[in-house]
Structures are given as structure tokens and as C-alpha cells.
Amino acid sequence: MHSTKTKNGSTCVKTALLVLILVLAMALPLAACQKKSETVTLKIGAQNYAEVITLAYMAEALIEDQSDYEVEVVPRLGSVVVLDQAMQTGDVDIASLYFTGGASGLLHPDIVKQVEDINDPKWRDAAVVFAFVRETSRKTLGREWLEPLGYENTYAITVRREMAEQYNLDKVSDLKGLSQDLIIGMDDAYMDRAIDGYQPLLKLYDLDPFAKTATMQINLLYQAIRDQQVDVGVAYSSDARIYAYDLVWLEDDRNLYPPFEAAFAINLSALEKAPGIDTILSQLSGQIDIDTIRQLNYEVDINQRDHKEVALEFLKERKILD
Secondary structure (H helix, E strand, O other): OHHHHHHHHHHHHHHHHHHHHHHHHHHHHHHHHHHHHHOOEEEEEEEOOHHHHHHHHHHHHHHHHHOOOEEEEEEEEOOHHHHHHHHHHOOOOEEEEEEOOOOOOOOOHHHHOOOOOOOOHHHHOHHHHHHHHHHHHHHHHOEEEOOOOOOEOOEEEEEEHHHHHHHOOOEHHHHOOOHHHOEEEEOOOHHHOOOOOHHHHHHHHOOOOOOEEEEOOHHHHHHHHHOOOOOEEEEEOOOOHHHHOOEEEOEOOOOOOOOOEEEEEEEHHHHHHOOOHHHHHHHHOOOOOHHHHHHHHHHHHOOOOOHHHHHHHHHHHOOOOO
16 A cells, blocks of 8 residues: 555656646747747848948947947948838838938928928027927937937038149139039938038029039949049048048038937837947037048048948047057
8 A cells, every 4th residue: 555655756856847847838938939029129220331330340349349239331332312211111220320410410301391481590409409409300201319429410512632633622602604514413311302412502692503412322422423424523521531532622611411319219109119329329429520430431431441440449449448
């Protein structure tokens, strides 16, 4: 009788152990799936030029170093319109970068329609533009603009040095009487910009229409100027190729261009699923002046270094990243 109880007890123990093993075996995949579903992946979108891609990799490095979130950089989006659409659909969570006076900011279709008079001088005040764009973006587009990085990337009317010397060109207004014989090159968005694009340029500076206009991705513009495929180029002021190709930046002597402060923008939905990323990225606010961004661009565009390598080097030199 005693041995029967012992045997039955042993059987019960074995059965209990077997049940426990089966429960654990079923629970482990479930736990793994749950952990996987809790992983937050953020996508950072960037257009197709050096500084915005480099800054995207800075953002990636900081977020992954200082949080448990995963990050994917989506580079080489063709235009600001493509980047904006990706932000609207949620295909991109963070924009690298937006510019306060540009088509992602003051001139965004859903923002500029809330401006009574776009020619009011107050829209040339950087602080006024940033405050308005930030608040309106929250309400209208569901986006949060972080404090600016510390530099402006405005449009810059440029020509080859030999041409500047030949025609004594120092200011944009010096193109009067010449424009009808020249070819002007610009990025894909410039032609249709309402406040500071091609038509406003002609009107403000009383220029005759150029002999030909050529639109292209910004990366192709500088070589086109250098190789005399275009005579005048609407460049980006932070681009190191202005200096590497010895181009002359003509002074905007009639203040056509509004402030173009660079900043990260984050979808509010991304802040909900990944709280704290705004604080992490704000470490870059005020840290990058115009000379710094030109140097970073020079490393990528002229020295042909990898964007990510340049980004990490900057963060470590500034002790923002260990």
C-alpha cells in the first residue's frame, strides 16, 4: 500500500513537471512575440543632399544610443514635397530637415494660406517666422518643430567667378539688363515658390525673364554651373560646393528670401509612441552654425566621405556622443 502511494505520487510529480514544461514552451514564443511587438521603430526621412542626410544619421545615432527605440534612415527623398507627403502618411516620423521659411515651413500650402499678407516685413524676422510655423504646424499638420540647429540654409544666387568679374556682379540687382541672355538653374521646387521663387525674383529685382530656365535636383546644379551648362544658379547657402567650385554668391540686396532656419520636425504621433525623442534630438539645437555645416558638407561632397562617418565624428568631437 505504501509503495502504491509513492508510485502514484511520483507519477503526479512527473505529470505536473510535464505540464509546467509545456506551459513554458508555449509561453516563451508568446513572450518573444510580445517583446517584438513592443519594439518601436522610428523612420527619419531626408532629401537628397549632404547636410540633411548627415543630420539624419546624427539623429539615428543619438536616439539609438539614448533609448531603446530602433531607427531607420530613409535618405534621398527626391524633394521637400516627397518628404512632406511621407510625413503626412506616417511613412516617415522625423524630418531631417525642415526650414522655417521654406515649403516645409512658412510656405507650406496648409500654413501659408493662414498668412494674411506674405509680403509683410514681419515675415523676414526669424523669431516671428519660427514661432508662427511651430504653432501652426502643431495645430494644422500634427508636427512638432524642435528649436533650430543654429544655421540658415537660404537660397543663394550664384555665378562663376569669371562671369562675376566680367560683368562686375556683386548683387542680384546687377543682373538687370543681362538676365534675358542667361540660363538660370534651380531645384525642382523653386520655379513654383510663391514668395521667393522664380517669378518673385524677376518682379522684385525688375529682371527680364531669363533666356532659359533649367530645373534639376540640387546635387546636379553646382556641376552644371561649373561646367557652363547654366550661367546663374539658385544654390543653397550652406553648400560647400559654392566655395569648392569658386562660385560667387550675389548679395540679396532687396531681401527676397525669408529666414531659413534649419530644424528637425517630428510627427506628434511619433512623440506618442516614442516619448523623449524630442529631448534627445534637442541636444543638437543651437550646436551647428553655418561654418560648421559647410565643413560637414565639404567632408561629404568634396572629400567624398560617408555621411554616417562624418555624423558620428561630429557627435564625438562635440562630446554629445561617447
